[in-house]
Amino acid sequence: MHGPSGQTGSVWEQGVAAPEIHPPLAGSHRTESVVVGAGIVGLTAALRLLELGRPVIVLEGLRAGRQVSGRSSAKITTQHRLIYRHLIDTVGTERAAAYAEANSCGAAHIRRWIVELGIGCDLEDRSAYTYTQDPERLVDLEAEVTAAGMLGLAAEVTRSVPLPFATAGALRFPGQAQFNPVAYLDGLAQAVTARGGRICENSRVLGVDEAARWRATTAGGAVEADNIVIATNMTIKTPVGMAKRTQPRCHGVMAFRIADASAMDGMFITAEEPTYSFRTGHDQSGPILLALGPHFGTGHDGDVAARFIALEKWVRTHLPVGEALWRWCNEDYDTADRIPLVGEPDPGKAPGFHIATGFNAWGISNGTAAGLMIADSICGRSSPWRELYDPARPLPKDFHRDGESQSLVDSPEAIAPGVGGVIVHGDDKIALRRDDDGTLHALSARCTHKGCIVTWNNAERTWDCPCHGSIFAADGSVIHGPARKPLEPAGFDG
The missing domain is CATH 3.50.50.60 (FAD/NAD(P)-binding domain)
Known part of the structure; x- marks a missing residue:
């Protein structure tokens, strides 16, 4: 395969x-x-x-x-999928209005600095769309338009969505933008x-x-x-x-060559789960399409590569793209x-x-x-x-969920070249990685933050913590915290 x-x-x-x-x-x-x-x-x-x-x-x-x-994905937008009706219903109109104002000011400030500082970053005006293929979801889009209007944001539901496949309609925020971050x-x-x-x-x-x-x-x-x-x-x-007040999650991102960006004039995200998000852009050779796949818990998936294969299949089913150019994972943290x-x-x-x-x-x-x-x-x-x-505001105490390593194997022989796995070795667990030439490298599998056992990310070739989201390079060095120290060396005689 x-x-x-x-x-x-x-x-x-x-x-x-x-x-x-x-x-x-x-x-x-x-x-x-x-x-x-x-x-x-x-x-x-x-x-x-x-x-x-x-x-x-x-x-x-x-x-x-x-x-x-x-x-x-570098969308400069106040449209965060369907959030404003949710915020009004859960934290009240005053805080929902503050969220809209904060993000409006943030977006405006980015534009101001780009102009004042003369930053060349491919800034392009775009409308932001949250679209649905389910006619029954149109009522949710209408509710979001009403909520956005209450908070001073311009929004509409449109049945004319600039996409090359059929939709039931979309929530549109005009006057948004995109850039090269x-x-x-x-x-x-x-x-x-x-x-x-x-x-x-x-x-x-x-x-x-x-x-x-x-x-x-x-x-x-x-x-x-x-x-x-x-x-x-x-x-x-x-x-x-x-x-413990947040939950780490990742998503796969892919960039594809496209011939014409005009067929997808906007920034798009699905209203339904699983979530797909995409937008056009440019690299040094011409127009591209950037697509984000469904999110998953950091370190909770033992086959991240399969997610990229599934994302490419979804993109090619829905959008006219050419060569797949680049792929990567990105991480963020959710709050309740x-x-x-x-x-x-x-x-x-x-x-x-x-x-x-x-x-x-x-x-x-x-x-x-x-x-x-x-x-x-x-x-x-x-x-x-x-x-x-307010970072100390009351939040549910049961929101965060630790995970377990998805990379446990029975023996080093089960680890193919270019792959990592975790084995039980005495009273401890060892993170083993085999180079493409077959050389085996051993590290402690315990995250240096709180000691959770890491998972091998077979797409990025990283060790990812399934508890609090630390990410380590293949050699154990820290890419993302909260860990501050690298995975420790491990004695292993094979």
């Missing part, structure tokens, strides 16, 4: 000019604010602080703008350094401590600051635990109420400690709003979204 089509990697990095290299942190430094994570939240917060005349240092574990934010984040990073901010790449934070000030420590140095912003997808440190967790979790006992997580796969506009709110808070400015995003 053939594996998934396309090269592994994000299409958004292809054809983008080589980014500025930011040297790793070296030595001890002092500043007013340190931001951990150079995605859309971290870079937005840093640039906003600098605009307000405040110094900042940004620490990034890998490369700026090339992790979760830079691997997204990597190019945009590169632009923010350039603006941060141009205004005197400092970005340190390959500077994974290994510890956060409090003395007279907050102190973030990396392998090469440390930064002391009055304020710390943890903007790392899932928090690597927080006064109030977030891992579909609202992110942003701000100071415990301002009384841990003043100046800010977090942002749980974006429910809508992190472009929410993440921008979050970064702006955090920066304004540091500067003593009020925000109408503080109560909405």
